[in-house]
Amino acid sequence: MSGIILTPRLAKVCEFVRQGAFLADVGTDHAHLPLFLLEKEKIVGAVASDIAKGPIDRAREHIKKYPALEEKIHAVICDGLTSLEEYPITDIAICGMGGELIAYIIDRSDLAKKSGVRLILQPMTRAHKLRFYLAKRGFMIVGEGYAKEKNRIYQIICAEYTGTPYDISALNAYIGNGGGGENYKLLAQNEVKRLEREIRALELCGYECSFQKELLEKLRGETQ
Ligand SMILES: C[S@@+](CC[C@H](N)C(=O)[O-])C[C@H]1O[C@@H](n2cnc3c(N)ncnc32)[C@H](O)[C@@H]1O
Numbered sequence: 001m002s003g004i005i006l007t008p009r010l011a012k013v014c015e016f017v018r019q020g021a022f023l024a025d026v027g028t029d030h031a032h033l034p035l036f037l038l039e040k041e042k043i044v045g046a047v048a049s050d051i052a053k054g055p056i057d058r059a060r061e062h063i064k065k066y067p068a069l070e071e072k073i074h075a076v077i078c079d080g081l082t083s084l085e086e087y088p089i090t091d092i093a094i095c096g097m098g099g100e101l102i103a104y105i106i107d108r109s110d111l112a113k114k115s116g117v118r119l120i121l122q123p124m125t126r127a128h129k130l131r132f133y134l135a136k137r138g139f140m141i142v143g144e145g146y147a148k149e150k151n152r153i154y155q156i157i158c159a160e161y162t163g164t165p166y167d168i169s170a171l172n173a174y175i176g177n178g179g180g181g182e183n184y185k186l187l188a189q190n191e192v193k194r195l196e197r198e199i200r201a202l203e204l205c206g207y208e209c210s211f212q213k214e215l216l217e218k219l220r221g222e223t224q
Pocket residue numbers: 026027028029030049050051052055078079080081094095096097101105
């Protein structure tokens with residue numbers, strides 16, 4: 001046993017990684033995700049990348065503790081998906097960053113658009129910006145997941161490039177289409193509270209907020 005215990009958030013991300021995949025874990029930090037998946041023999045290899053030296057040093061230190069896996073995982077310092085073309089990547093995880101940064105990383109990469117490549121995205125904030133981006137640029141959302149840690153619900157978005165843009169409703173963009181499961185309902189409840197606060201602040205400043213009010217009503221409908 002590796003002893004790597006993933007949080008519910010990263011454990012949910014793992015569910016979307018395909019058996020036999022070669023994983024790019026972008027913004028890997030500790031490299032927990034690829035090490036766990038290698039140990040479980042769900043993936044055949046991985047590149048663990050990060051833009052910053054501290055996290056990549058941390059990843060390398062951690063990888064050294066698993067000599068049997070060391071040759072299957074490459075720790076690389078780079079910005080987003082740039083410089084990763086040499087690896088036979090099939091699945092790309094970009095987790096633990098803001099939705100806009102994830103969209104920016106995808107936007108600068110041809111790898112994300114390669115046929116057969118799957119994106120597994122876990123925005124910490126602004127998931128709606130990421131879903132609007134995916135729809136506009138023709139990345140089909142093929143799966144949605146939700147993970148609960150304390151009172152927070154994390155969203156996981158699985159997408160693949162088709163090149164055909166599509167429309168997405170505001171409700172869908174904010175909380176996904178994950179059906180009426182318990183975590184989905186909790187997410188809707190949390191978003192209701194957040195939006196109520198936002199509307200109060202906007203009204204105090206005299207701003208128009210009909211979009212937020214319409215969305216609030218739809219979100220309330222998802223909390224039951
Ligand atoms: C909060 S950590 C998330 C770690 C891990 N992916 C997780 O979900 O637990 C975010 C990591 O993303 C890295 N990062 C931020 N921007 C990046 C970029 N453009 N390219 C690669 N890594 C980036 C940061 O250095 C940091 O280590």
